[in-house]
Amino acid sequence: MRVAYVTWDGPDDEREPVLAAWLGLGIEGAPARWDDPAVDWSSFDAAVVRSAWDYVDRRDEFLAWARRAEAATRLFNPASVLTWNTDKTYLRDLGVPIVPTHWSSTGLPDWAEYVVKPAISAGARDTIRTADRARAEAFAAELESQGRTVMIQPYLESVEHEGELSLHYFAGQFSHAVRRNPMLVPGLGDLGEANGKATLRDPDDDQFELAERVLGQVAEDLLYARVDLVRMPDGEPVLIELELTEPYLYLAYELDAADMFARALAGMLTPS
Numbered sequence: 675m676r677v678a679y680v681t682w683d684g685p686d687d688e689r690e691p692v693l694a695a696w697l698g699l700g701i702e703g704a705p706a707r708w709d710d711p712a713v714d715w716s717s718f719d720a721a722v723v724r725s726a727w728d729y730v731d732r733r734d735e736f737l738a739w740a741r742r743a744e745a746a747t748r749l750f751n752p753a754s755v756l757t758w759n760t761d762k763t764y765l766r767d768l769g770v771p772i773v774p775t776h777w778s779s780t781g782l783p784d785w786a787e788y789v790v791k792p793a794i795s796a797g798a799r800d801t802i803r804t805a806d807r808a809r810a811e812a813f814a815a816e817l818e819s820q821g822r823t824v825m826i827q828p829y830l831e832s833v834e835h836e837g838e839l840s841l842h843y844f845a846g847q848f849s850h851a852v853r854r855n856p857m858l859v860p861g862l863g864d865l866g867e868a869n870g871k872a873t874l875r876d877p878d879d880d881q882f883e884l885a886e887r888v889l890g891q892v893a894e895d896l897l898y899a900r901v902d903l904v905r906m907p908d909g910e911p912v913l914i915e916l917e918l919t920e921p922y923l924y925l926a927y928e929l930d931a932a933d934m935f936a937r938a939l940a941g942m943l944t945p946s
């Protein structure tokens with residue numbers, strides 16, 4: 675088995691541990707940049723999207739690549755999933771509790787503090803937090819003037835004490851969950867850079883229930899899924915993001931996680 679580990683031209687501290695875990699199961703992994711024209715995707719038994727972290731400004735190009743790659747080999751997650759999941763308007767249609775979201779720069783509800791973000795984003799890019807309603811509206815109008823869909827949400831303080839909980843599933847099976855640090859807290863320095871900075875956490879029953887309800891809404895077989903949950907002021911868990919495209923997997927936080935990811939891949943490549 676030869677499998678492409680789809681990456682970018684930048685750092686990714688999960689690349690080596692994942693390739694090592696694959697090799698332990700006899701899967702020969704090779705890093706390949708998604709936008710490298712020299713890669714022959716048909717030379718692989720599968721391609722696994724991992725650190726394609728530069729797709730946000732080039733989404734059309736990325737999705738066109740995904741369709742091409744899928745025509746040449748097995749792509750995880752499937753191109754249809756990547757297409758759907760790279761625009762957060764999917765949150766509107768899931769039928770599960772999500773962070774309250776106003777999808778327009780006009781008629782904002784009265785909230786103590788606003789988060790304004792584009793529907794196509796990652797890593798809190800072009801995202802602001804403000805108590806000033808006029809500023810929230812102006813920023814949202816600016817995004818709309820660029821042809822982008824806006825999302826305006828109340829700032830949920832729970833991310834600062836309870837945190838954002840990310841539950842990881844490989845081939846539909848729960849692997850591990852981490853509490854991630856808040857990203858929209860000025861002056862937190864390193865702590866504000868949430869990626870890679872987290873704490874292993876056992877989800878509560880209501881969080882498991884919601885995560886599984888969310889995943890139940892997706893028809894396709896998923897190699898990897900990360901369900902990001904936050905709590906409303908009344909304690910209700912809600913979905914902030916379902917990451918089926920290129921989630922960082924926090925593998926270093928759980929001893930067995932990289933192996934579980936490898937077993938999930940092996941199982942999907944050679945169904946019994």
Ligand SMILES: Nc1ncnc2c1ncn2[C@@H]1O[C@H](COP(=O)(O)OP(=O)(O)O)[C@@H](O)[C@H]1O
Binds near residue numbers: 773827829838856868
């Ligand atoms: N409504 C919100 N309340 C509090 N924090 C938020 C809110 N929306 C986003 N954030 C913070 O910003 C981060 C990025 O937002 P998210 O919606 O996950 O988009 P993406 O990860 O794709 O940039 C979250 O992980 C969280 O720390």
Ligand SMILES: [Mg+2]
Binds near residue numbers: 797902915
């Ligand atoms: Mg996120």
